[in-house]
Amino acid sequence: MSDWLATLIAPENRFLWRAALLCVLLGVSASMLGCVLVVRRLSLMGDALAHSLLPGVGIAWLMVGTSLPALLVGGLTAGLVTAMASGLISRLTRVKEDAAFAALFITLFGLGVALVSKAGTPIDLLHFLFGNILAVGPQDLWLAAGVSTLTITIFAVFYRSILLECFDPAYHRASGGRSTVTHLGLLALVVLNLVAALHALGGVLALGLFMLPAVTAYLWCDRWGRMLAFAAIYAVSGALIGLWVSVQAGLASGPAMVLVLGAGFAVSCVIGPRHGLLRWFLRPVHHHQEESEEHCEVPGHRH
């Protein structure tokens, strides 16, 4: 135990503290955005966004070389272009938003792969694609701190608008809210958080910090505020445990975190009190619809 502590405190392991701090910062903000994606049924859109960051990072790398700000600006631009363009396409044409996202992200991902393969794959570019927590520097931490603070502030200030936009966009608009602005603003926050998590976790694995806490919280919570809080706490603790596992087992940090968070989700699927699998076995179904159907059984009655 004391050995383990000594290792942690050792100055050569300062990277671990940086990594842990990054997990705490982004765990809170990314998981809250994940909640929005889960309840709006846009979970796969996060995936599309993550993939579409690739060409931005690739182009920036070709133009500037290995420069953290340049690579992040590249990824940010590509992500925002995808998010805004598909938002516009879905509002102006017949194409629905998920299809617009799919069309754009796969094209952009193709472009990204083409660029990366043409340029060869230097190791520091790979860090951006697949993540390396060892590579987290002070710049990453500042970025994460800024993005996280911005996200949490926006969630606190616009709590009602976000809740209305997620639950009932029609009512939000009818009661004088700015539905489109809220929607695009949330998408922009998703891109910002993805970019901030890019270096540590890699674009695609960073999504684990968004989706897994949110979908786990969805199994446990019946109120929006509690779902946000549950997701944030779960994300931070899961990511820290994942980090510890990765150090102990010598695994890459991104996959280790995602696996820990995913394991918690799997367990919740089974034991979730009201929405998990076990509830089917623990007590008789008492949902009103089944109930009313059982009570008014009519021979040969069909709807």
Added chain:
Amino acid sequence: MPTDALRFDDVTVCYGPTPAVHHLSAELPCGSLVALMGPNGAGKSTLLRTILGWHRLTTGSITIGGVPCRKASRRIGYLPQRTAVDWDFPVTVRDVVAMGRYQVLGPFRGFRTEDHAAVDAAITEMGLEWLADRQIAALSGGQQQRTFLARAVASGADIFLLDEPFAGLDPSSSADLVRRLQTWAKAGRLVVTVVHDLDLARRYFPQALLVRASLIAAGPTAEVLNPRNLTRAYGASYASERSMVAVPKPAPAPALGLSLKDPRVKPMARKAAP
């Protein structure tokens, strides 16, 4: 002072090349219970959503008590179609009703004592006290409907727009809803409801508005739903189908809904019991 009424003046709404609502004029005074009727695609929902300000008017104006309806949006309570709601969303009945106050408070101001009181009063008025802390998927169809009506009440609205509230409700829930709407109309509120069931409209709704892009008729339900207007709204094929249905119906039709169900159930029951 202009009469307190929802007034359409020469309203045309277009999206795409053909107008969904075409030069429609009508006046619905407060204190009435109005069935908004017409075939699918007649522009009923469009008309409701235009009042809410979702669609731009191509011509004409909509006013509430002489005020443009955009400025009177707080007076309007809207009940969405049931299919438009995600019932698994993590909110309780009380959370949904509290959303009605967001409109009054704006996005930032905190809940005051009177806001909590308004939420409680709306929950009580709709008879939802014992369900207030339930998640909304754990309610019956009628209770879900009442939750959204309570949200409209909590916002202080006195003009209610209901888009197909009877879809998927069983006869007793429908009757319960109709009674509540009648009480509201008597209390001076205006209730405009999209209704598809002609019998329901005839029985419970004193006023009707029949549309097919343009206005076909407005006024007392019995006059509006005469065969000539119905043929104009629903087409000649509808009128002939209607007469075929009417023949096997027993002459003294008792309670609504049940009378339609009974003849179907009886022969089945006979078969089952030898």
